[in-house]
Amino acid sequence: MARILTSICVVAFAASIAAQSTPAHRSYDIEFLGAPLADPVLQHAKETFVLFGCAYCHGLNLVSRGEATDLMHSALVGRDENGNRIGPLLRAGIPQTAKLSPMPQFSDLSDQQIAALVTWIHYARQQGRYQELTAAPARAGDMAAGKAYFERSCRTCHAVDGDLSGIGRKYDAPALRTAILDPKSLKVERSFTSARLHDAKLEAAQQRHHALLENYAAEEVANLVAYLASVR
């Protein structure tokens, strides 16, 4: 009897181990969603974007399907800061339109869910805009226009006689373009350690550059490259 009981326990234990060892993402539609992202915050944002049905109309990577607004190039998304424009629109929806399918309202979503949707929209837009801008053929820029853009958009944090002194000597035009679109110094892995959690300076710099990336025109990038290349 004891032997039988032992056998049953062994089988039950083996079964429980087998059950635990099944893949965590057994019911995860990897073909549609892509492999889970390394960054859990972004992965959660992406999943939220899918779970509330946004991806079916606006496209998982913001390549819109059908009549939905093109979020990759929407001016409203470009002006949004931390959901200050996207959030209210999501909650209200767009009922008054001549199109057949007005956008539903998402009034029942929590602030965290709205924040996750906003995170994904901006992340996906940054990825898409980076690809668009780097795929665009390199063109000669207007140095004066680039200087004007720099004074207007970059001067609050950077100075050509300070941190960017002689930058035109150090980098050629393609490297400058890459650095403008995706600065290496801001590529810091997301972390919830106390130190990183309150690194307001880094966060502000990331946000500022991401906002620029989301709104650059190819011409503006070319002008900026021309100006910075002249800083010797």
Place this chain on the structure above:
Amino acid sequence: MTLTRRDFGKVLLAGVSGCAALQSAREAFAQTHPPNRSLINGVQFGLQPFCYHDLAMTRENRGELIRRLVRNGMGMVELHATWVEPRFNDPGVSAAAARDRLRAWRLSPPAGYYRGIRQQLDDAGVAVFTYYVNFDDSYTDAEIDATFEGAKILGARGCVGSFGLAVSRRVVPFPGRHGMFIGLHNHDNLSDPDAYASEASMVTGLSMSPDFKMMLDTRHFTAADGDCVGFLERHHDRIAGMHVGDRRKHNGRSAPFGEGDAPIIELLRMVRDNRWPIVALLEFEHGTLRPEVEEVDLMFDYCKRAVA
């Protein structure tokens, strides 16, 4: 006329053998025509394959579509024309030129084209209930007729589309010529006077022709604050089918079945208990992280339990 006992016996014998013949004919029919696999307790279910959000609606993907339908236990489908027709919008081809080529193709499709697709569907045990095609002003009369002809060969009983009152008026003469119906598909834009969104707009559309029937979309009607149960009760004899899905009221978002405001269980039980020949086509738009086949299974299970 007097009936002798001998005559009575002959009549009785003929009657018995007639009944036996009828019974064996029924059995033979049942063997060659098994019941549709998604007929559940008298309610015919089917699928609007829009639910497979990851699968582009192209004729190249039709084989995969059919495999998924079978996997989901679906024996009936609303087939969008894009699963059937070729596309002509190649790079460098203008939209107008692509439209002209599509029209030309529709007017003279390759011989046996639709029959081949019908065979493919028949072999898988999938019946086409309706053919989804968005008629608009760019359609010529001949093209509308040709579309109905193709749909008929596929086995469709009607053509359904997202068009409003103006286009409906234009297509009045067509379904009757082909012994079919036109399914009016409601959306949820109450601000567009041409759209089917309110009950009044749908009644206006239905009054245009006895060949017009509703394809009542429960998601859209719920989002437009419509009364699905009341509509079914009042107009069931003019409803060919329902797009069964869930959404929240007041232009609310799509939700998994049972989590929105659409009275799915009540509607399905009304169809079951009244034996109305209204086809329930599952269609959903809510998000899921699961593969779409699994999600269809879950939503279908919800409906099966409703009519169990």
